Amino acid sequence: MIHFQNVTKRYGEKIVLKNLNLEIRKGEFVVLIGPSGCGKTTTLKMINRLIEPDSGRIFINGEDASKQNAVELRRKIGYVIQQIGLFPNMTVEQNIAIVPKLLKYPKEEWQSIVRSLLKLVDMPYEDYAHKYPSELSGGQQQRIGVLRALAVSPPIVLMDEPFGALDPITRDSLQEEVRRIQKKLKKTIVFVTHDMGEALRMADTIVFMNEGRIVQKAAPEEMLRNPADSIISTFMGRHITSGRQSVPLYAEDFMRTKVLKVPKTSKTLECIELMSRRDVNSLIVIEDDETYFGTVTIEEIKQHGKAGRNISELVSNETITIGRKEDARTALDRLLESAANYLIVLNDDLTVAGIVTRTSTAKALGEALWGEMPA
Amino acid sequence: MTIMDYLNNNMATFLQSLMRHIEIVAISVLIGAFVSIPLGIYLTRHKRLALFVLAFAGTVQTIPGLVMLGFALILFGIGLMPALIVLSIYSILPILRNTYIGISQVDSSYVEAGRGIGMTDFQVLFKVELPLAASSIMSGIRISTVYTVSWATLAGMIGAGGLGDLIWTGLSTYNKTYILAGALPSAILAFVFSGLLGLLQRVLTPKGIRGESA
Missing domain, CATH: 3.10.580.10 (CBS-domain)
Known part of the structure; x- marks a missing residue:
């Protein structure tokens, strides 16, 4: 579905991505994780061409992304960023309907999309559609952010630390919700986080990056059992378990x-x-x-x-x-x-x-x- | 002779001066806005040029109005036209600066969210940046208008007409009534414009962010 081929990116002297190769399958939930500056966000933004590679190619559905019109490509890929991504000057309904409107869907169609999406997260249309983001809680705002990304049912959804600014309880329930939605709608999701707990809970595959390279790509269980590098073990902290040392539990x-x-x-x-x-x-x-x-x-x-x-x-x-x-x-x-x-x-x-x-x-x-x- | 007597006897002339004054202000601010809003938007895309242009506009602003009118008189002669040119130039800076700052202050996450979900640059500007900067731009227009109302009184000096005419006549003949008949209405006019534009600013500020900027 998404295929990185020898992708390299520099900012001046600094090399952000070094010859990256990555294959993401259809319907896979992939979490990119690593210390800050490891290149995970850069990798994500290359998929919808917010950042262009210096060399190498990225294929989406077998097509070279750089040969497509960037704006049209982005309309076909859902994109969720941190809380602030909802437009404060638009209501919930207007926010969700942006992409359908950009694609010139008729009014009845985008309205029914808004209704059915709000139903998906238990936020009744009558109560929420006409509210502004500032009238919603952080968790509700981010639910709407997720719905906006799903509005034209794109097969691929990119999520850039979407729950980073939320309190733990809200984050928990949103993680469950996104996981449920992903299972139901069978999306390919690429998700960036720096929270290992989140990665372990959500991912089918975790891609651990450091200094512009992929250190390990594995299923969560496999990464917990056999971390490829000491930096991964450090990162996993209390999530890691080995036969010899037992972590005190409270x-x-x-x-x-x-x-x-x-x-x-x-x-x-x-x-x-x-x-x-x-x-x-x-x-x-x-x-x-x-x-x-x-x-x-x-x-x-x-x-x-x-x-x-x-x-x-x-x-x-x-x-x-x-x-x-x-x-x-x-x-x-x-x-x-x-x-x-x-x-x-x-x-x-x-x-x-x-x-x-x-x-x-x-x-x-x-x-x-x-x-x-x-x- | 009190002001009321003066107004009773010269209503037609007074109204004519008042209308001319409003006309001068409206035309100057409109020209200023038409120049400075697009220029301000352009500058947000060329930040290095922006520093230079804003500094230059700031310098122009410090030239006293009388001096500018003097130049205009020399270059363009007497009448409405030179006054409009000078006042338009003066009205540019506040609008330019507020447009530039208003758009620059729109959180870059919104712009990136807009681009990320597939808006063209044009759509990002019109659907995201301008609505979020509307309040700041309108406040620039309001400042410009209030300034221009007072500067326009100087325009009477070079024969552009307006309330300035009454003031200059009064000054040159030591006639207090004439001075007040020109000065008071122009002060009131400044208040009225400021109030109306403040109202318009509120209306143009998108609902969802009114609380923050009010």
């Missing part, structure tokens, strides 16, 4: 950070509504200063709750809590002993960091052993 490594928290002043009905909407049977209740207060279960509310009352009177504090830096082994033991099926992990300031469940533990163990795990 409760925080086992936890799930996406948890539902409600203030203790919440009313019973809104809690029930929230639980049924998110399909959970208990909620974490927090104080006004966000410190942990207790938990409440749906049975408790159904048996004793009265409509319109605060949930604070129904809260139980029997759920076991544990500090995020406590040994993972202790966390696991207490989880197995306890009747509840989760533990609450607290930060040093007693706010809620996440929960450890049997599933999150199994997932963390799996990742420690084999790298990426399906979400």
